[in-house]
Ligand code: SF4
Ligand code: SF4
C-alpha cells in the first residue's frame with residue numbers, strides 16, 4: 006500500500022536528505038502529499054503516462070555521461086519509487102538517455118524541442134554581477150533594462166522562459182552560496198503519446 010506523506014513530513018524529509026541543496030529542486034506536491042513534480046530526463050512523456058510506461062530499469066541513469074539522473078527513493082511513495090529524475094548538475098542535451106530508454110517513456114526529440122525546466126533567480130540573494138548571463142548556451146539570460154534600454158539597477162538578470170531549457174549550466178557559475186539560480190520543472194516540455202509536445 007502506498008505510504009502517504011503530509012506536507013510537513015515531506016518538508017522534513019527534504020531537510021534530512023538535503024535534496025533541496027542541489028541546483029535542481031523538487032517542487033509542488035498535492036494537498037494529499039502524494040504527487041511531487043520532478044525534473045524528468047529529456048523527452049519524457051506526460052507524467053501519468055510516464056509513471057505507467059517507465060520500467061524503472063535505470064538504463065537512462067547508467068548511460069548519462071553527466072551522472073545527473075537519479076532515481077526517486079521509496080520515501081516519496083510507491084508510485085514514484087525508482088523513477089528517474091534530475092536532481093542537480095548540467096545536462097548537455099546529448100540525449101543518450103533517450104537512446105537508451107527501452108520503453109518509450111523517453112521519446113526522441115530535437116534540440117529545439119528540448120526543455121526540461123526553467124531557471125529561476127532569487128532576487129534576495131542575487132548580487133547583480135551578471136556573471137551567469139554569458140554562461141548560458143541558449144542565450145536565455147539578459148540584463149534588466151527599461152523601455153529606453155537603460156540598465157535597471159539592483160535587479161537580477163531577466164530569464165527568457167521560451168529560450169531557457171533548464172539545462173543548469175548557469176547554476177554553478179553564480180558566485181553566491183548557495184547559487185541564486187535554481188532550475189525548476191516549470192514549463193518543461195513533455196511529450197504526449199502520439200508525439201504531440203505539451
Ligand atoms: S541528455 Fe545526456 S546529459 Fe542530459 S540527462 Fe540525458 S544522458 Fe544525461
Ligand atoms: S530508461 Fe526509460 S524505462 Fe528505463 S528507467 Fe529510464 S525512463 Fe524508465
Ligand code: SF4
Pocket residue numbers: 123124140141142143144145146164168169170171172173174175176188
Ligand atoms: S538553465 Fe540553461 S538555458 Fe536556462 S538560463 Fe541557465 S544556462 Fe541558460
